Amino acid sequence: MKKIIFILCFVLGTSAFAQQTENDAFQKKAVELIKLTSGQQFEILSEPIVNQIPESNREAFKEELDKSLQGLYVKLAKIYREEFTEEELDKILAFYDTPVGEKMVETTPKVMQKAMTVGQQWGMELQGIMQKYMQ
Incomplete structure (x- = not known):
């Protein structure tokens, strides 16, 4: 047992x-x-x-x-x-x-920084559009 x-x-x-x-x-x-x-x-x-x-x-x-x-x-x-x-x-x-995967890892931070700038610019444009409709 x-x-x-x-x-x-x-x-x-x-x-x-x-x-x-x-x-x-x-x-x-x-x-x-x-x-x-x-x-x-x-x-x-x-x-x-x-x-x-x-x-x-x-x-x-x-x-x-x-x-x-x-x-x-x-x-x-x-x-x-x-x-x-x-x-x-x-x-x-x-x-x-893979080489393309390694490039993606290497490049993504640069892309993200550029995308943040574009996003901020878009946000400012959006504020102008919003103001038109808030009156």
Whole structure:
């Protein structure tokens, strides 16, 4: 009887460990994708925040900011894991490992900055249109 209980515990423990390892791999892939697609944008968006911190405290702030970003990546990874299968993440990551995928990662921050400028200009135009109809 003790042998059966031991074997059952061993099998269940091994199964739980295997599932945890699979989940860890899935989690790592989701975080990797987030870093590839959004990491540079987070850096660009955080730059004005960092510049508001006094020079003497900037390095310490950057360290805490980086730790905070790691926590954000973990939270965002949960969303990615809900929306994509691990196999889909593998295919998406494979795309980003191609020359055009690498170019997309490299170019996206520049595109986003230009798009923000265009969006701001459009917002000003929209205000003029809105004012016509608010009278």
